[in-house]
Amino acid sequence: xxxxxxxxxxxxxxxxxxxxxxxxxxxxxxxxxxxxxxxxxxxxxxxxxxxxxxxxxxxxxxxxxxxxxxxxxxxxxxxxxxxxxxxxxxxxxxxxxxxxxxxxxxxxxxxxxxxxxxxxxxxxxxxxxxxxxxxxxxxxxxxxxxxxxxxxxxxxxxxxxxxxxxxxxxxxxxxxxxxxxxxxxxxxxxxxxxxxxxxxxxxxxxxxxxxxxxxxxxxxxxxxxxxxxxxxxxxxxxxxxxx
Numbered sequence: 001x002x003x004x005x006x007x008x009x010x011x012x013x014x015x016x017x018x019x020x021x022x023x024x025x026x027x028x029x030x031x032x033x034x035x036x037x038x039x040x041x042x043x044x045x046x047x048x049x050x051x052x053x054x055x056x057x058x059x060x061x062x063x064x065x066x067x068x069x070x071x072x073x074x075x076x077x078x079x080x081x082x083x084x085x086x087x088x089x090x091x092x093x094x095x096x097x098x099x100x101x102x103x104x105x106x107x108x109x110x111x112x113x114x115x116x117x118x119x120x121x122x123x124x125x126x127x128x129x130x131x132x133x134x135x136x137x138x139x140x141x142x143x144x145x146x147x148x149x150x151x152x153x154x155x156x157x158x159x160x161x162x163x164x165x166x167x168x169x170x171x172x173x174x175x176x177x178x179x180x181x182x183x184x185x186x187x188x189x190x191x192x193x194x195x196x197x198x199x200x201x202x203x204x205x206x207x208x209x210x211x212x213x214x215x216x217x218x219x220x221x222x223x224x225x226x227x228x229x230x231x232x233x234x235x236x237x238x239x240x241x242x243x
Contacts, residue, residue: 003066004163004195005031005054010063011218012049023049025218026063031163036189036196038206040232041215042240047199048167050215054197055088055165056080068162085114089156089164091185093171095148097140103127104136107154114159123158129192130154130184146177153184157194164188166198170205182208203232214239 012024024046031037031054041047052058053065056072065072067087075083084090089110097106107127108118127133130150140148149169156164166185170178186208188194198209206212207229214222216239224235 001032001035003030004033004068005197006064006066007050007054008064008066010053010060010065012046012053012058013061022218024053024060027215027218027220029213029220031195031197033162033195034189034193035211036186036209037198038209038212038227039197039199039215040201040203040206040212040236041221042236043201045215045239046218047215049218051165051167051197051199055090055163056084082114085110086116086159087162089159089161091149091152091156091164091166091169093168095140095145095152095172097148097151099140102137102139103132103143103151106140106151107158110155110159116159118158122160126154126157129157129187144177145173146180149173149177149181150184153181153188157188157192161194163195163197166196166200168200169198170200170202178202178205203236204229206232 007027007029009026009028010024011022011026014021014023027050039047039050053060108123111118127136130153132150135143135147170181173181182205185196189196200206207227209227212224212227212232213220214235221239222235224231
């Protein structure tokens with residue numbers, strides 16, 4: 001299967017000398033196009049560093065990251081910024097919406113930053129899919145937390161990115177709303193062919209993915225296809241015992 005994202009022997013070390021901390025240790029992973037991949041691990045296992053290096057938000061100390069056919073280590077900061085705007089979508093735990101902008105303006109913000117006109121038909125489809133067609137003129141303060149995260153997902157999808165990265169996207173939501181958001185990400189994969197990589201600490205959230213990668217001490221310790229909540233929880237319990 002074609003890969004949307006590839007990490008080869010990626011290591012990330014913060015600090016120098018005796019105070020150096022290895023957040024990632026020679027991680028190799030391929031993320032298939034059109035699949036939903038969850039990344040889990042105990043606190044301090046390197047989950048966020050994995051996501052940041054994969055998304056071009058941080059530069060590995062060694063190893064290579066390829067997004068589609070582009071090796072990120074060959075890009076300067078301006079080129080990386082351009083790549084993130086056009087080819088990557090982000091959904092964070094904090095919704096990161098601009099309070100003064102409407103729902104539609106928040107969704108199209110990446111396009112405006114990239115000086116690209118919105119494809120009206122695609123924008124309307126994305127807004128409809130996330131269930132916000134009747135909220136397009138509202139501002140974030142007029143929305144529930146779940147609705148704000150739907151705006152964030154639509155904003156991530158509107159550029160037709162090669163990969164959408166989610167960093168604990170349901171961490172600030174109640175259980176019912178979290179399920180709705182996860183179902184929306186699942187639909188983006190199944191109905192729209194999107195590639196999603198999500199960092200989470202929640203086994204039930206990970207169960208929405210096609211594959212779960214388990215990190216421990218900066219390395220990929222295990223992987224699970226067709227995950228279930230109970231299966232992921234059991235695997236996480238073992239990982240916690242290794243730490």
